[in-house]
Amino acid sequence: xxxxxxxxxxxxxxxxxxxxxxxxxxxxxxxxxxxxxxxxxxxxxxxxxxxxxxxxxxxxxxxxxxxxxxxxxxxxxxxxxxxxxxxxxxxxxxxxxxxxxxxxxxxxxxxxxxxxxxxxxxxxxxxxxxxxxxxxxxxxxxxxxxxxxxxxxxxxxxxxxxxxxxxxxxxxxxxxxxxxxxxxxxxxxxxxxxxxxxxxxxxxxxxxxxxxxxxxxxxxxxxxxxxxxxxxxxxxxxxxxxxxxxxxxxxxxxxxxxxxxxxxxxxxxxxxxxxxxxxxxxxxxxxxxxxxxxxxxxxxxxxxxxxxxxxxxxxxxxxxxxxxxxxxxxxxxxxxxxxxxxxxxxxxxxxxxxxxxxxxxxxxxxxxxxxxxxxxxxxxxxxxxxxxxxxxxxxxxxxxxxxxxxxxxxxxxxxxxxxxxxxxxxxxxxxxxxxxxxxxxxxxxxxxxxxxxx
Numbered sequence: 116x117x118x119x120x121x122x123x124x125x126x127x128x129x130x131x132x133x134x135x136x137x138x139x140x141x142x143x144x145x146x147x148x149x150x151x152x153x154x155x156x157x158x159x160x161x162x163x164x165x166x167x168x169x170x171x172x173x174x175x176x177x178x179x180x181x182x183x184x185x186x187x188x189x190x191x192x193x194x195x196x197x198x199x200x201x202x203x204x205x206x207x208x209x210x211x212x213x214x215x216x217x218x219x220x221x222x223x224x225x226x227x228x229x230x231x232x233x234x235x236x237x238x239x240x241x242x243x244x245x246x247x248x249x250x251x252x253x254x255x256x257x258x259x260x261x262x263x264x265x266x267x268x269x270x271x272x273x274x275x276x277x278x279x280x281x282x283x284x285x286x287x288x289x290x291x292x293x294x295x296x297x298x299x300x301x302x303x304x305x306x307x308x309x310x311x312x313x314x315x316x317x318x319x320x321x322x323x324x325x326x327x328x329x330x331x332x333x334x335x336x337x338x339x340x341x342x343x344x345x346x347x348x349x350x351x352x353x354x355x356x357x358x359x360x361x362x363x364x365x366x367x368x369x370x371x372x373x374x375x376x377x378x379x380x381x382x383x384x385x386x387x388x389x390x391x392x393x394x395x396x397x398x399x400x401x402x403x404x405x406x407x408x409x410x411x412x413x414x415x416x417x418x419x420x421x422x423x424x425x426x427x428x429x430x431x432x433x434x435x436x437x438x439x440x441x442x443x444x445x446x447x448x449x450x451x452x453x454x455x456x457x458x459x460x461x462x463x464x465x466x467x468x469x470x471x472x473x474x475x476x477x478x479x480x481x482x483x484x485x486x487x488x489x490x491x492x493x494x495x496x497x498x499x500x501x502x503x504x505x506x507x508x509x510x511x512x513x514x515x516x517x518x519x520x521x522x523x524x525x526x527x528x529x530x531x532x533x534x535x536x537x538x539x540x541x542x543x544x545x546x547x548x549x550x551x552x553x554x555x556x557x558x559x560x561x562x563x564x565x566x567x568x569x
Contacts (some may be wrong), residue, residue, distance in 0.1 A: 224441020310334025313546025
């Protein structure tokens with residue numbers, strides 16, 4: 116290898132990662148079914164606190180994971196070393212554990228046969244790959260300068276990743292990606308107003324930190340000296356990032372078929388079975404995962420090489436699919452399981468009138484505009500959340516924002532307010548990345564108490 120693949124800023128090329136994987140497979144028992152994962156990620160972070168850059172971090176983390184099935188028993192060995200000794204040790208740990216350990220505690224389906232995977236457009240950016248510390252400092256300083264007069268804090272994060280999956284059936288799958296986020300909170304000098312904004316990118320050239328700072332400081336200024344309103348059920352206008360964490364938690368914990376069949380998820384039918392085929396959201400909404408999404412692409416396979424196909428989880432409000440493993444795939448006569456990439460787009464139905472946030476305000480008789488919500492489980496099984504509004508909350512009356520209001524605690528769920536839609540907008544990339552979420556206006560959002568904090 117011409118360079119140290121673990122050096123800061125480096126990732127593995129397909130040729131380098133494949134060479135490591137093939138070497139690892141050469142050490143494996145020929146009678147075993149073996150999957151090798153080779154990864155190397157470079158994580159970069161610039162942190163801002165009190166209008167100053169406080170830390171710069173560049174870190175590379177790579178490794179090899181070997182998953183082995185011998186005589187029906189499954190085990191895994193890992194190493195952060197790419198030399199022969201490290202690779203041999205990982206194989207030995209996996210195979211010894213499969214032979215002698217308890218084994219069989221996790222599903223390892225059929226090996227994915229050799230296949231081609233598409234390359235998602237926009238997932239890789241050379242501009243992001245070439246960013247160095249001075250580039251990040253320049254972007255961060257621009258945001259700090261724009262937030263002059265406010266107390267600002269935030270982070271600028273970049274991630275450059277490579278991953279490869281190979282198995283003893285001959286599969287080789289490689290993916291590389293570049294992603295980044297900027298999040299900034301600003302507080303007024305009198306400590307009565309707070310604002311927040313964020314942006315996710317794939318191409319560093321699209322990272323406009325000045326625009327992020329402008330949105331955060333504008334919200335902070337407009338939220339000075341809030342007054343209280345009575346907790347109750349209100350029409351609510353939610354920015355996409357306000358409820359994006361709810362969607363992420365649903366996709367992460369509730370989209371698998373076994374949990375629904377056992378009654379452990381929100382998609383379990385109280386009368387038995389699952390809610391597949393039943394309406395679970397407003398008919399104007401669909402939830403679709405697609406690695407080729409031009410606005411939010413992701414790697415087209417999972418850690419076992421299972422392809423991520425374009426999948427409608429919810430179509431026109433009706434639950435169509437839940438993810439499942441290889442045993443169910445075999446029962447259904449399918450080539451491979453239905454894997455869950457977690458990333459998803461909430462797509463309004465074709466022909467639906469899409470409103471901007473300003474238009475949602477102008478057509479609202481009375482409601483509350485929310486920038487962000489903290490998100491914690493109030494009821495995991497039913498996907499009910501609790502938390503408080505944050506960083507800019509306003510009362511809307513007769514088509515305009517009339518005043519900032521004090522933060523309030525809520526108990527509610529997207530399972531409710533995405534069934535109480537009054538208006539929906541164009542999906543945008545959430546500030547945390549990976550999710551295309553539209554702004555929404557919904558009725559009867561449940562605010563339960565005043566939260567007397569900025």
